[in-house]
Amino acid sequence: MPPPQVRMEPPAGAGATGGPGRRRCPVSRVASRSSTESHPGSRRDPSPRPLTPAPARVTTAATLLLNATYEPLCVVSSRRAIVLVLAEKAEPVDTAVELVHSETIVLPVPVVVRLTRYVRVPYPAQVPLSRRAVFTRDGQTCVYCGSSATSIDHVVPRSRGGTHTWDNVVAACRRCNHTKADRSLAELGWVLPHPPRTPSGAAWRLLGARAVDPRWREWLGVPESVSA
DSSP, X not given: OOOOOXXXXXXXXXXXXXXXXOXXXXXXXXXXXXXXXXXTTOOOOSSOOOSSOOOOGGGGSEEEEEOTTSOEEEEEEHHHHHHHHHTTSEEEEEEEEEEEEOSSOEEEEEEEEEESSOOOOOOOSSOOOOHHHHHHHTTTBOTTTOSBOOEEEESSOGGGTOOSSGGGEEEXXXXXXXXXXXXXXXXXXXXXXXXXXXXXXXXXXXHTTSOOOGGGHHHHTOOTTOOO
């Protein structure tokens, strides 16, 4: 007769977690064998929790950073601007109505901040040419008829040796761009109100790369026609 099978029951409380609401989170994600044996009741929480709270929307916005001389430098996140202000490396120049709360302070979200110390930043010799920068230079309007611009046009067509440079690229509407096609201004009898030029200044290095917050216009020196 085969020997009777014996079923080993675990000791009472070996797999207990201490009751509902008393579960502990382990220090490390992977416990060692010795610690498992010494704490048979420890168990990792199946629903992981974030270590840090998600940033508020107001702290992920953009802030214009000025040099100590009020010269536009770059655009940083509002969170970075708040860190600079708290570290006394920058001071707020313009703020929004939104507030950032912490355990000890309440701080308005900065829109424009200025460095407390001057920094020397090397800039490229020429402002990069881009569609957004051309629209900004020409006030978002067609240089031929004055209506809203929707495209860019080469004054001297590329098919006739025209270059893709600041002095040959203008903002235009679709109708004028289609009418002009690859013809010259002399053939159409059109005259530009002013010759296209290369923009200069530190602000243009920002205008050609991103959208403009309307609250930055005072510090960038851009016209009201430039939209955000």
